[in-house]
Amino acid sequence: AGDAASGKKIMSKCQVCHGKDGLAKLPDAPNIAGQKEAYLVKALIAFKDGERKNEQMTVVVKGLSDEDIANVAAYYSSIKISVQVPP
Amino acid sequence: AGDAASGKKIMSKCQVCHGKDGLAKLPDAPNIAGQKEAYLVKALIAFKDGERKNEQMTVVVKGLSDEDIANVAAYYSSIKISVQVPP
Numbered sequence: 001a002g003d004a005a006s007g008k009k010i011m012s013k014c015q016v017c018h019g020k021d022g023l024a025k026l027p028d029a030p031n032i033a034g035q036k037e038a039y040l041v042k043a044l045i046a047f048k049d050g051e052r053k054n055e056q057m058t059v060v061v062k063g064l065s066d067e068d069i070a071n072v073a074a075y076y077s078s079i080k081i082s083v084q085v086p087p
Numbered sequence: 088a089g090d091a092a093s094g095k096k097i098m099s100k101c102q103v104c105h106g107k108d109g110l111a112k113l114p115d116a117p118n119i120a121g122q123k124e125a126y127l128v129k130a131l132i133a134f135k136d137g138e139r140k141n142e143q144m145t146v147v148v149k150g151l152s153d154e155d156i157a158n159v160a161a162y163y164s165s166i167k168i169s170v171q172v173p174p
Contacts, residue, residue, distance in 0.1 A: 004173065021172045030126040033170040039117040052139065080171040083120040085108045086091065086162075 001037060002067075007075030010068050013060050014076075022079045029056075034081035040073035088124060089154075094162030097155050100147050101163075109166045116143075121168035127160035 011020060014032075019025045022033025032040060046052040047061045048069070064072070098107060101119075106112045109120025119127060133139040134148045135156070151159070 021170050023170060024123055024126075027123070027125060028129075029123070031122055031168070033168070035118055036111055036114070036116070038114060039111075042115075078173050080173075081118070081120070081168050082171075083108050083110060084167040084169075086165050086167075 002041075002070030002072070002074030004071070004074040004078040007068075007071035007073065007078075010064065010072040011075050013063070014072060017056060018076070022076050032076045033079040035077055037073045037077035040076060041069055044069045044073065089128075089157030089159070089161030091158070091161040091165040094155075094158035094160065094165075097151065097159040098162050100150070101159060104143060105163070109163050119163045120166040122164055124160045124164035127163060128156055131156045131160065 015025075017024065017026045017029035018032050022031060022035070024031050043052065044057075044061055044064065045066075047054060047057040048064070050058070061069075102112075104111065104113045104116035105119050109118060109122070111118050130139065131144075131148055131151065132153075134141060134144040135151070137145070148156075
């Protein structure tokens with residue numbers, strides 16, 4: 001697993017769209033707060049390999065090493081979320 | 088926008104992996120609680136069109152109409168989430 005503290009330093013590249021709190025700041029961006037770490041890693045690698053295509057993500061992920069990816073995934077998945085299901 | 092109440096009926100097809108509460112029940116599935124409605128619709132359509140590939144999702148989404156997709160997205164995005172960012 002990645003290191004959330006190290007991931008926090010990388011988060012500056014993500015926060016414009018995803019926020020420091022993992023709640024999307026732009027309409028097209030997803031929330032990633034408390035997202036499953038393995039899912040975030042898989043998504044980032046898919047954007048890096050071109051398996052998934054998104055203008056912003058393709059640019060941002062280019063500058064991330066596999067270690068950066070593991071760490072930033074650890075950071076966002078370390079955000080605790082609680083849910084309230086509608087009645 | 089979709090109708091969350093109608094979406095709740097479709098949610099039975101999703102809850103094995105994503106839960107009724109939108110918190111992933113299987114290791115590979117993402118949390119989708121409180122996810123942005125437009126993002127969920129976009130993801131479901133991408134799985135339906137084959138732009139995104141996932142064994143389970145490709146099977147499940149085949150049986151969903153565009154209206155089902157809008158409604159189930161409305162349901163999961165209607166789940167309220169609160170976040171706690173680590174210090």
